Amino acid sequence: MTLVALVPLFSVIFMLVWRGSKQLSLGVFTELPPTAFEEGGGFGNAIVGTLAIVGIAALISVPFGILGAIYLSEADSENRLARSARFAAKVLSGFPSILAGVFAYGAMVIGARVWGWGGFSAIAGGVALSILMLPMILLTAENALHMVPRRMKEASYGMGATSTQTMLNVTLPTALPGILTGIMLAVARAAGETAPLLFTALFSNYWLMSNGKIDLLQPTASLAVLIYNFSSMPFENQIEMSWAAALVLVLLVLFMNLIGQAVSRRSIRA
């Protein structure tokens, strides 16, 4: 059985490395995507875009996720608000990602026009991804907080700590590795999402800038959407680019996971 499961996995990895590495060069990180009959080119703007969009999503979902998890873990079992919040998070974690995109489209692309801005942007993409990340972070963080042994918290209370002091000094640090793992998983998932970005960040053939300044309010390229766009193109070079982009995306996610693991291992030892 294990073998059967390993065959597709390894064939995907093999294809990815084999086809992706052919085009991999320094240029892909620094150049803009090629047009139809152009040779060479790269997807530097999509890498920056993915990092920006996922960064915005993390900026929204990490604080809310952790604060929510603290609330849920401290609320007692009869607290209705906590129960419905937990239920909502569970439902939301199985939410089709395309619907998160539709929601962010409605709220950020169309809805925000009411206040005089809106449109396809990195921020709209970040909001869409944060909807997917929030429940994952919330539920894993709550679980990690629950795993902190009761006797450790009692020790803190027994020393004359308030509940805030106990949370900040004992419970959160002890749960940190688990919380970080949850964040990394959520980031890894969000980085690979295409559907929600199609409605929100859209795509761009240019850098995430306007008038020489970083501009988060314009359509933004991302690796996932680039792969999606280029892989269905009839032009050889663009198809090759999408393979290279896929490899870079996988390496990026892997890299983030490794950082997460290193950080959490460090914090256990401390």
Add this chain to the structure above:
Amino acid sequence: MNVHHSTNSLETPESRGAQSGVKPVENVIDCDIQELYYGTFKAVRDTRIPIEKNAITAFIGPSGCGKSTVLRCLNRMNDLVRGFRFQGHVLFLGQDIYAPAVDPVEVRRHIGMVFQQPNPFAMSIYKNVAYGLKLNGYKGNRDELVEQALRRAALWDEVKDKLHKSGLSLSGGQQQRLCIARAIATEPAVLLMDEPCSALDPIATRKIEELMLQLKERYSIAIVTHNLQQAGRVADKTGFLYVDTSQGGRTGYLVEFGETERIFKDPQEAHTKEYIRGEFS
């Protein structure tokens, strides 16, 4: 005690003596539990136990008779349990710790606790011991107080070269002594110990018992134990609690209290006699 406290709701013995001129109380704690409930369940009734200064007071009795409950009443740990209700009073140096103006957090800074399972924090040995100092915002030389607490807990020689290793890396007996060091670092007046040796092997148990006999020179100790021999070895005073299931209830109460020798050699109550005979035979 040169530790800074955030509120002044509890007086120190010195300040009391200075203000009123009364002579210091012999018992650090006078506890009178009339009725104690968890929700609708009446767990303990009619239990009066004094905790004498610089002595070891042991609570013995069958499992479920409320020993831990009574102990946890003495520093308001039971306040963390939902549905906990209490009638009676607990006087700490003459002052009722259940008075409305008293902050339970403050009570626990004066009355420390060591638990059944060793429970060091997932942090370094040093940080474990310095935890209470940090809570108190202690600004002085923490290194010195950490070393002093570890020495008093008879752990210094074993850990002095690895203060920055995790407290969880120690053996069970060492962990428990670390917890004792952590509890005494802030110089509490009283140390409550709930079956502190029940998770330890006999050698580690002996070490903790010796340690308790040293610690009572500085602190007043109340210990729950299911091990009668242990009570016999360390305790000056012993209270026997019992739960009378024959009357249908499961409510524990104090049957007999007195000098440990007297309780063991010449128990007055039938339940005590029976229990002590049963445990030693």
